[in-house]
Amino acid sequence: MTNQSALILRMVSLLLLLLLLLQGTEAKMEIINSKQDILVGQEILMLCKAGGEGTITWQKDGEEIDEEEKVSTVDETTSRFHIKKATMQDAGTYICHCDFDNGPEDEVQKMIYIYEGPSFGGTSTYHEFLDGTDGVVPCPVTGQPAVDVHWFRDRQEISTNAGRRVRHLPDNTLLIQGVRREDAGTYSCHAEIRGRPITKQLDISVVVNAYPTVRLREEVKKVMAGPETNVSLLCLVAGHPQPNITWTMPMLFDSSHHQFNSDHSQLTIRSVARADYGEYVCTAKNKISESSATIMLHVFEAPEVFVSVELQSVSVGEGVSVSCNISGHPQPELHWINKHNGQTLDLTTGRVHVVDGVLMISEVVPSDGGLYSCMAVSASGNASRDVAIITQPGPPHYLSVAPGPTSVLFFLKTPPVNGGSPITSYVLQWRQSAAEQWKEIITDPSLGRDPLEITSLKPYTLYMVRLAAMNVVGPGEFSDTNTVRTHGIQGEPDSPVLSTDAMKVDGNSFSIPFKQTDDGGTPLQHFNIRYKQDKEGTEWKEMQLSSGADSISLQGLSFISAYQLEVTAINANGSSIPAVFNFTTGAQPASRMTKGGVVAIVMVIFLVLFLVVDASCCYINRCGLLMTVAVRLFGQKVPGLRMLDDAEGNTNGEVKLKGMSTPRGSLQQTGVQTITKEGGQLTEVTCDKAPLTKHEKTQPCKDLPHADA
Secondary structure: HHHHHHHHHHHHHHHHHHHHHHOOOOOOEEEEEEOOOOOOOOEEEEEOOOOOOOEEEEEEEEEEEEEOOEEEEEEEEEEEEEEEEOHHHOEEEEEEEEEEEOOEEEEEEEEEEEOOOOOOOOOOOOOEOOOOOOEEEEEOOOEEEOEEEEEEEEEEEEEOOOOOOOEEOOOEEEOOOOOOOHHEEEEEEEEEEOOOOOOOEEEEEEEEEEEEEEEEEEEEEEEOOOOOOEEEEEEEEEEOOOOEEEEOOOOOOOOOOOOEEOOOOOEEOOOOHHEEEEEEEEEEEEEEEEEEEEEEEEEEEEEEEOOOOOEEOOOOOOOOEEEEEEEEEEOOOOEEEEEEOEEEEOOOOOOEEEEEEEEEOOOOHHHHHEEEEEEEEEEEEEEEEEEEEEEEOOOOEEEEEEEEOOEEEEEEOOOOOOOOOOOOEEEEEEEEEOOOOOOHHHHHHOOOOOOOOOOOOOOEEEEEEEEEOOOOOOOOOOOOOEEEEEEOEEEEEOOOOOOOHHEEEEEEEEEEEEEEEEEEEEEEEEEEEEEEEHHHHHHHHEEEOOOOOOOEEEEEOOOOOOEEEEEEEEEEEOOOOOOOEEEOOOOOOOOOOOOHHHHHHHHHHHHHHHHHHHHHHHHHHHHHHHHHHHHHHOOOOOOOOOOHHHHOOOOOOOOOOOOOOOOOOOOOHHHOOOEEEEEEEEEEEEEEEOOOOOOOOOOOOOOOOOOOO
16 A cells, blocks of 8 residues: 555656656746645655745755755756655755855755554444443544544534533544433544644434334224224334344234234234234333233124004004114114104103114104114224104194185195105195085195196186195195185276265165276176075075176065175176175064054954955855845855756756755755756745754745846
8 A cells, every 4th residue: 555655656756757848947936846744654745846946945944954865856947855755854944955056045945744543542433321321432543643533313413511411522432311212313522633724523323222112003903803803903113223022912912814014014814803812912122121911802793673663654643663683792772763852762651762672652743753773882982773664644733825816825834744754746635615515626736836726717707625735655744724715817806995984774674885996998798696694504595796786785684683795796707705794683673562552453354354354254144244245246256156057867857965965855944055957947935044053944045136137
């Protein structure tokens, strides 16, 4: 290595010499050397260029050097100074002096530094310390002249401040108080020849060893058994050197059942079974010591729920029951939940109750419809199974009805209770009287029609209407019946206006004026009048008035009775809305009997009795006032007598009165009139009177002259 350095110095010297020869011949002094700092034992080579011919001499620290092995002449302008192996004594100031042949003398000087080192000797470059202890890192350095030492880490100089935990001591050692894990790393000991740019660096590695520690994320692990269930047990290990990890398990290791990651810090158990229950011990060990921790693995069986039916359809008023069975480890608790309101059904009696896991509902109502959940609850988790119970919808409660032109509109503020199944349609029914059958239409709510509507009805007609919702089970209960009167169509007349102030009620008679304000653009045809007593079971009575009528008069009504009156105007386009009015008839007038009235009544009674007696006399005995009047009016052909002309079949020529059965020859005794025919003439034979009693003698009859006599 020394021979190579000498060869390099010689080559450099020759190059310098060549450069000097190539330069001009200016009379300027210059010392050329390869470097100013020379290591002990190395070669010193300097060339002095005078810049002109003359005598050149060398001096060191003011004393002339005349040793031939050190000084030689290259030519008249250049001289060489050469030392093969430098020593510490060769350091100093070197002067090249020249006495020029053609002029004055001149000189130039150069400072040469000789050094030894710096050297670290056999200083160790690796140190280990235990976490928490104090560490000292020495850095012995030798060299000449004096050597300065500096400590660095990550290019930051370490302070000599006594208050620092990591500091540079006066003896050039490095002190680390209370070694920590973060103190591990590379430190640099930097040595420098004092006052010169001669440095040397030694890198030292510091290792901090730590006791192994084991940290668990979970000391207790809970897992459900099952073929699809895998569980991982994690053991977080720290320490230096890196600890080795081993596991102790409650069963023998099975590579198909147990798996480790690369450093064995994680144990994975596949297809967890009840047999995997137990303690799992993780142990970490390095050259310092060992440590362990225990994980308790609890293996549970997940609850399972089984129900007898998942969808049950039931009619309102009927009963329903659904059974539920559960399993799991530990044994779960069973609860039935109404998912509509979130309530737990824990009653054992009542309309809705649970007995031995069986949900029972008696007399189902629409609000019972919906989802019910059978839930199993245990430390191993929860499980549930839903059961849908559906029934007919409930009646619409929040319903309003409005009339339209020949139509009725239904407005639902809120939908009815759906019975646990979506409402698919609505049933709209209507009729005009209780005696009629309901007519109906079914509407689909998905069509987006709002409100619901019954169309094609009669205008200005009173209807009873109702509504029911329908789902997959069937139609539900109908709403309350509403009474509504439809509107008319455009062009129909307005309703007549009744003059209620001019109304007159006289006993069982009623009258009221009215007028028509607007005929709808088409002349009126007539007015329809309907009235009836305002009580159940009575029927309407109807009458018509001409289009020019201006009042209504009703006679023969019942006394002290409430009546309903409707008046409708009719034109070619239709009818108006009926004008409706209610009134009550008066009481029957009290009778007042006067003396004249009493006399009149007595005379009437007497006259009636007289007529009865006289009529009896006329028809029984052929006498009395009525008989006389009859003869005067009808002559001899008194009604009730049979004439001779009508009795030609008689053998004795006599004619009996119709209805009489008196024997021939006894006329005088019975008082029956007989007409005979003599010589073509009729002779009326009468008797004065018939015997009134059985003791009175019969008056002799005498011939009455014929009317012709």
